Amino acid sequence: MTWLDTLRNTNRSRFAELGFPKTGQEAWRFTNLGALAGTPFQPAPPAFAKVAIETLPSVTPSHRLVFVNGFFCANVSASDILPEGVIAGGLAATLNQHPALIEAHLGKLAHDTNHAPQALNTAHIADGAVLYVPKGVRVARPIELVWIGTGANEPLSWHPRLLVVLEPGSEATLIEHHLSLDDGAATFANGVSELAVGAHARLHHYKVQRERNSAFHLSTVAGRLEQGAYYEGFLLTLGAKLSRNEIKLVLAGPGAEAKLSGAYLVRGQQLCDTTTLIDHATAHGSSQQLFKGVIDGAAQGVFQGKILVRPDAQKTNAHQLSRALLLSDDARIDAKPELEIHADDVKCSHGATTGDLDDDAMFYLRARGIDQDSARSLLIDAYVNEVIAEITFEPVREAFEALASAWRYAG
Amino acid sequence: MLEIVNLHASVGDRPILKGIDLSIKAGDVHAIMGPNGSGKSTLSYILAGRDGYTVTDGSVTYNGEDLLALPPERRAATGVFLAFQYPVEIPGVSNSTFLKTALNAVRRQRGESELDAIQFLKLARAKCKQLGMTDEMLKRAVNVGFSGGEKKRNDILQMALLDPKLTILDETDSGLDIDALRIVADGVNSLRGPNRAMLVITHYQRLLSYIVPDYVHVLAFGRIQRSGGKELALELEARGYAEFGVNEAA
Numbered sequence: 001m002t003w004l005d006t007l008r009n010t011n012r013s014r015f016a017e018l019g020f021p022k023t024g025q026e027a028w029r030f031t032n033l034g035a036l037a038g039t040p041f042q043p044a045p046p047a048f049a050k051v052a053i054e055t056l057p058s059v060t061p062s063h064r065l066v067f068v069n070g071f072f073c074a075n076v077s078a079s080d081i082l083p084e085g086v087i088a089g090g091l092a093a094t095l096n097q098h099p100a101l102i103e104a105h106l107g108k109l110a111h112d113t114n115h116a117p118q119a120l121n122t123a124h125i126a127d128g129a130v131l132y133v134p135k136g137v138r139v140a141r142p143i144e145l146v147w148i149g150t151g152a153n154e155p156l157s158w159h160p161r162l163l164v165v166l167e168p169g170s171e172a173t174l175i176e177h178h179l180s181l182d183d184g185a186a187t188f189a190n191g192v193s194e195l196a197v198g199a200h201a202r203l204h205h206y207k208v209q210r211e212r213n214s215a216f217h218l219s220t221v222a223g224r225l226e227q228g229a230y231y232e233g234f235l236l237t238l239g240a241k242l243s244r245n246e247i248k249l250v251l252a253g254p255g256a257e258a259k260l261s262g263a264y265l266v267r268g269q270q271l272c273d274t275t276t277l278i279d280h281a282t283a284h285g286s287s288q289q290l291f292k293g294v295i296d297g298a299a300q301g302v303f304q305g306k307i308l309v310r311p312d313a314q315k316t317n318a319h320q321l322s323r324a325l326l327l328s329d330d331a332r333i334d335a336k337p338e339l340e341i342h343a344d345d346v347k348c349s350h351g352a353t354t355g356d357l358d359d360d361a362m363f364y365l366r367a368r369g370i371d372q373d374s375a376r377s378l379l380i381d382a383y384v385n386e387v388i389a390e391i392t393f394e395p396v397r398e399a400f401e402a403l404a405s406a407w408r409y410a411g
Numbered sequence: 412m413l414e415i416v417n418l419h420a421s422v423g424d425r426p427i428l429k430g431i432d433l434s435i436k437a438g439d440v441h442a443i444m445g446p447n448g449s450g451k452s453t454l455s456y457i458l459a460g461r462d463g464y465t466v467t468d469g470s471v472t473y474n475g476e477d478l479l480a481l482p483p484e485r486r487a488a489t490g491v492f493l494a495f496q497y498p499v500e501i502p503g504v505s506n507s508t509f510l511k512t513a514l515n516a517v518r519r520q521r522g523e524s525e526l527d528a529i530q531f532l533k534l535a536r537a538k539c540k541q542l543g544m545t546d547e548m549l550k551r552a553v554n555v556g557f558s559g560g561e562k563k564r565n566d567i568l569q570m571a572l573l574d575p576k577l578t579i580l581d582e583t584d585s586g587l588d589i590d591a592l593r594i595v596a597d598g599v600n601s602l603r604g605p606n607r608a609m610l611v612i613t614h615y616q617r618l619l620s621y622i623v624p625d626y627v628h629v630l631a632f633g634r635i636q637r638s639g640g641k642e643l644a645l646e647l648e649a650r651g652y653a654e655f656g657v658n659e660a661a
């Protein structure tokens with residue numbers, strides 16, 4: 001397909017010019033990609049999962065698509081009966097079946113020519129996932145994407161693309177699991193997601209990333225919400241040596257609403273970067289962000305959150321809070337909340353807090369017979385569960401609580 | 412049961428307790444009264460094992476064991492219970508999770524079998540009822556949004572569940588309405604017995620007419636200035652602490 005070749009080629013040369021971001025660039029000040037750039041990654045060949053389907057994570061009966069190193073594996077996927085017109089499948093296959101649909105949407109939201117990881121992804125577009133929901137259709141059961149990384153000896157990279165198009169008045173729930181099958185050499189998953197949420201459509205989007213300790217995980221999300229659209233996003237980060245979730249949401253239509261939250265629990269030498277931009281382009285929009293980190297060992301959290309309120313975005317309601325719990329002296333958080341407001345009739349707030357476990361609460365628990373480790377666990381769970389409670393879809397909420405709770409025992 | 416000998420303690424560089432001697436036998440109820448800032452809560456925290464207090468001299472022996480050498484959770488397991496002057500709020504932890512975790516932790520340390528969710532709930536509901544608390548308070552986060560009196564009752568609920576040998580009540584009566592005071596006092600009195608002891612810290616005689624003490628002590632300036640029987644409380648109520656050199660206007 002010539003349009004796709006052109007897209008790839010343009011981005012290939014763009015990435016060649018840009019190279020990997022350096023800490024000298026403001027947007028990458030706290031996240032050093034030196035180790036990533038210095039690893040000789042090879043593009044992962046199409047692979048097949050040697051996994052039993054029942055061992056794959058699933059929070060609930062769902063339409064489940066499984067990917068190995070970015071390639072769709074139909075043999076281990078599970079289909080649910082989907083409402084008529086809904087497309088939920090691998091990108092390469094969908095490109096063959098519905099080329100016009102893909103051409104109409106691919107690269108339309110993620111087109112920032114100065115964004116190196118995004119250019120790199122686009123240069124390598126081969127496979128990924130597509131979710132298309134026609135006008136007014138509500139997909140009751142969730143669609144699950146299981147992204148498996150594997151590779152034992154040589155460092156492999158892949159660049160999966162996710163395209164979500166919700167036509168006006170439609171609704172869907174998307175769950176993403178990112179995990180590693182095994183231990184081994186460094187891996188580099190460089191995903192880009194484009195989310196087009198039509199007028200009054202509703203997208204629930206939950207992601208957990210628990211890749212192995214040698215993994216690099218970059219994810220760039222570009223979303224656009226039309227009039228009255230609703231987006232609920234949650235990011236649970238437990239894995240990878242270095243991860244960055246970069247999310248840009250444009251509230252393009254009046255009255256759009258975005259709820260974006262997340263929890264990250266990191267230890268050892270892990271780094272978890274959350275970078276968000278909520279772009280309020282029109283009036284009566286609302287956005288709410290809450291991110292909570294639990295940082296142990298010599299791990300590092302990075303939070304860069306920007307709220308942009310454009311001149312036309314009167315009556316905007318935008319709130320953002322980053323909180324971090326530092327469990328050790330070497331743990332650190334770099335937080336940079338930012339407001340840029342060009343309208344006068346708006347309600348906006350932002351903030352960042354850092355703390356350690358509450359001594360009074362620790363003593364209260366211990367004075368009731370609970371040992372120090374258990375008391376810490378209770379308080380950490382409570383801290384994390386407060387933000388997990390933002391998830392409105394109960395099976396995911398419970399699954400994520402359990403995953404976060406298990407993190408404490410994995411140390 | 413409890414022997415406090417020449418106890419000196421500081422917060423930072425500041426001496427707060429300056430030689431406390433107190434002996435509590437099994438079966439006895441002792442009351443401590445004294446002006447604000449005299450060191451009553453400090454004493455109770457030191458007995459419960461809170462960090463931040465340095466014992467500079469003296470000893471505390473509990474059933475023959477050096478109490479000060481034990482971490483707080485061990486003290487709780489061996490039967491020491493402190494009802495806090497200011498019970499702590501713990502957002503995100505439900506009261507029932509907290510109570511069940513505490514009860515099973517204590518039971519485990521005492522070599523007793525743990526309760527499962529159903530057994531626990533049955534027990535907790537029964538105790539709640541006795542204390543005039545609703546089941547709904549088990550579902551809420553520990554003390555979060557509780558009124559002052561509800562927090563105190565919640566502490567007494569913990570006491571009732573953990574079945575302590577030595578109960579220390581630090582101003583449990585403050586913030587309680589008259590009915591609640593009676594309910595709480597009944598709860599405390601039901602734990603009186605020949606194998607148990609109590610240390611009741613209060614500012615008011617009223618509590619002591621419900622929980623009648625065997626001994627009353629006056630703590631001022633970090634020391635026990637005077638000890639007597641229950642009538643001492645009445646005398647203090649009438650005359651204040653002036654005779655101990657405390658300036659009442661201050």
Ligand SMILES: Nc1ncnc2c1ncn2[C@@H]1O[C@H](COP(=O)(O)OP(=O)(O)OP(=O)(O)O)[C@@H](O)[C@H]1O
Nearest residue numbers: 422427445446447448449450451452453454463496
């Ligand atoms: N953490 C602390 N830091 C500094 N000073 C402290 C600390 N804890 C206690 N103190 C001081 O020690 C003294 C005794 O305090 P304590 O709370 O034991 O008094 P109290 O007798 O319980 O008073 P009240 O009747 O008001 O409850 C006070 O002067 C108090 O300010």
Ligand SMILES: [Mg+2]
Nearest residue numbers: 451452453496
């Ligand atoms: Mg006090």
